[in-house]
Amino acid sequence: MTALDCAWGFYAHRQINRLAIFTLPPEMLGFYKKNISYITEAAVNPDRRRYVVEGEAARHYIDLDHYGDSALAKLSVSWDLALTKYPEDTLQAHGVVPWQIYRTYIRLREAFLVRDPDAILRLSADLGHYVGDAHVPLHTTVNYDGQLTGQTGIHAFWESRLPELFSTRYNYLVGRAAYLHDPQRAAWDAVASAHHALDSVLGFERSLALQMGDRRYSYETKGRQTVRVYSQEYAAAYHDMLAGMVERQMRAAIRMTGSLWYTAWVDAGQPDLFSLMAYAPGEEELRRRREELKKWREAASGADSILHR
Template sequence: MLNYCRRVRRGILATALLLAAPSLLFAWGNWGHQRINRAAVLALPAAMRTFFYNHVDFMVTEAVIPDSRKYVINDKAEFPRHFIDLEDYGTGPISELPKGSTEAYAKYDAAFLDKSGRLPWYVQDLLVKLTTAMKNQRKDEILFVAADLGHYLGDAHQPLHTSSNHDGQLTGQKGVHSFYESQLPELFGKNYNFKLAEPKLIADPAAEIWRIVAQSHAAADTLLAIEKKLAGETPAGQLYEMAGEKPRKNVFNSSYHTQAYSSAYHKALNNMIERQIRGAAQDAANFWYTAWVNAGKPDLTKLDTEYTTKSNEKNLKEELKLLEKGKLVDFSSFPEFPQAQ
């Protein structure tokens, strides 16, 4: 009963925080971030999975808290961790940018990094922290840092988090950010495949996070171009749901696109959103696994009681069986674009 009450309180707190926060820069919204972390937990090898599944509720809840730290607590240091506006870093190839965080922090001043984003370097910083937490067997730190790391890897897989045109505001497509990352996954994500490969050791984490950023950045132009073309071919009256004479808005003041237009855009993206979300989950598992290996593969099961592990065995087996079909267990997430029942 005590654990149940704690879970309820955490859920209420997370919902309250999200209700107070704007949608911009939420990268995959509540729905996506929480499923990224849950899928990553289930992909881990058994030696890690038992521990992380014992705390899967925390991993899912904490998946969205970094965004809440930005808007609710107004943590100024939090904002640049979620994006990198690559255009601000010059017109040269991405390969010329500093790979490691030490090099980046020496080259750019803090004000520039805060304005233009620190995402790929902050991911590397967190990987170091997670490795240290695992070496030291600090249970709370392991869970906290791993869950946050999953969030920022999710951000790195959201193409619009790598571009200064993050909401289509430079191309007459304002609102595309929440449309792409929240409304579409909420509408169509139930059909996504969340079965991942076994995690792999990342030999060069700096190169890997930059590979992710480069791939996402290339996809940004694609998703914007597709939406621009589709909008031009669609009668204006068929773009947005209306509430009287004005477009219907969600709690974050984002406009609802019509079901028909949403379906057309989702189809035109040719499974891009599913690929990016699944890629984020795979990389979260890979980075967590890498931290564990580099920490010497500590026995994480010792951090929990036998009772805790036994209590979760049945549910874990059921979730793994469901995952064989590519599905995650049905759990509730705060909807940014709730649909009429």
């Protein structure tokens, strides 16, 4: 597993951002569709920069089980109030994804207020990424890769291998984006729902491994390499046991992403996005993006080849 195999996997993150665009009302749809390539590709930027930007890694997960059985009651509050209960280094060490969703929503709202097209696009892409992460059950636990239960590798199996094999069958008609009266609460609700599914994610795979034994793995050629992967037979059996869970979580992430974009726009006074349709990144912006991407790739290539959330 490479250092970039994290979060939903690049494929699913791109899908979530791209499909969220089609939940938007006409007043937003034109601007977002015009920039669909950027929003889709930039969906993976938070993973790319995690080795360069200090504090980025903690923005992708939260270890709810570290805080005990009443974790949600203790934590599902504003960041400032959480700091009255726990030291900041403890919160950072165990992940801050729900707070990061709210912070990014606030910044997106501000970008709409000042009609900054570059910031709107960049923050929209980032927000979709963090929302996607919040919908992954294994992003809510200390046992994020099954390393504590003899299931190492389950992280990429659930969020990368399964979507890549089966997501073409999913129904992505999730309806229109909805106004969220409490975006911070919505972020915590997403995390709580994902965490509720964690026992099934781990328990089903553990029982299936006992049933299928050596059929758990196979070998596939990827590029010039032959690699060991979870077999398609095993993946199909696990996917069936999950009874649509991966699809449900992807659908929920798509709709919540669109809803947060829409809510930020409404809360900014519904600025006219048609006036931004002529926007195209200038040479300076394009140069900045190229340099950032080069820096992120260099940092990732030098990172340990272990799973990072």
